[in-house]
Amino acid sequence: MTTNRIAQVYPDLPVSLTEDGSGRPVLVLHGGGGPATVAGLAARLAGSAHSIAPVHPGWDGTPRPDWLTGVDDLAVAYLHLLQDDELNDVLVIGSSLGGRIATEMAIRDTAGLITGLVLINAVGADIEGEEVTDFFALDPRAQAEHSWHDPDRFYVDPATLPAAELARRQANMATMRLLTDGGRMTDPKLLPRLGRVRQPALVIWGESDRVVTPAYGAAYAKAFPQGRFEPIPEAGHLPHLERPEVTAELIEAELRRTGTPPVLAG
Secondary structure (H helix, E strand, C coil): CCEEEEEEEECCEEEEEEEECCCCEEEEECCCCCCHHHHHHHHHHCCCCEEEEECCCCHHHCCCCCCCCCHHHHHHHHHHHHHHCCCCCEEEEEECHHHHHHHHHHHHCCCCCEEEEEEECCCEECECCECCCCHHHCCHHHHHHHHCCCHHHHCCCHHHCCHHHHHHHHHHHHHHHHHCCCCCCEECCHHHHHHHCCCCEEEEEECCCCCCCHHHHHHHHHCCCCEEEEEECCCCCCHHHHCHHHHHHHHHHHHHHCCCCCCCCC
C-alpha cells in the first residue's frame, strides 16, 4: 500500500517520502524534472521491493533550509535518512541529477548501507571530451530536442501550461541551479573518487541523449571498479519514461543480482 510521510532528517529539514511495497529497500532519486519523472518507476519497483521515493528539498514547493546549497548536502542527508530508518542492503537508483546524488552517497557510505547503484543518464563526472550540455542555456524546444528520442511526443509548449504548473517548473529549475552552483552539472573531484566505490554500479543510458552522450555514460561506468554499461535504444535522457518496460526490467534484474543474500534458517 502506498504511503506518504515526512521524515524529519534534521530539525529544519523535513523530507517528503512516498513509500510502497516490501522487501529490499530501493531509494529512487529524481532529477531536475521533479518527483513525477520517477513516480512510475518507483511504483513498478514496489512489486518486488520496498520502494522509497523522496522529493528533494526545494522541489514542488517543499521546504529547503538556507544551508542546503549543494548536492553533497543532499547526499549526506539521504544517508542520514537511511540510518534513521535503520535501512541497509539498499539499492540506490538515480536519474540525471539524482544519479549524481546517488554517486555522492556511495562515496560517503562508510557504514556500508548501500549495496548497489543504478545510474540512469547520470550527470556529475567530468569526462574529457564529453561536455555536459548547458541545459539552462536552451530554450524549451531545444531542451526537448536534447532530452528525448521522440521530442514531438514529449514537448510541451510553456505557453500552454497553467500558471501554477509553469511556476512549479520554474521554481524546480531555480532550485536545481542553486544546488549545482549556478547550473554546473559536474564536479571535477568526482571522477577520481569513483574508484573507491565498491558497490556494483549499473549505468543505464538512453542512446539518443544529447544532454549527456552515451560515450559520457560508458566512460562513467568504466570509472567504477564494478561498473556495467547498458545502453537503451530509442530513448533519450529519461529512458524510464520513453522505454519504461526495458528500463524497469534491467533494474529488476540488478535488484536480484546484487545485495546481501538472505540468511537461511538452519
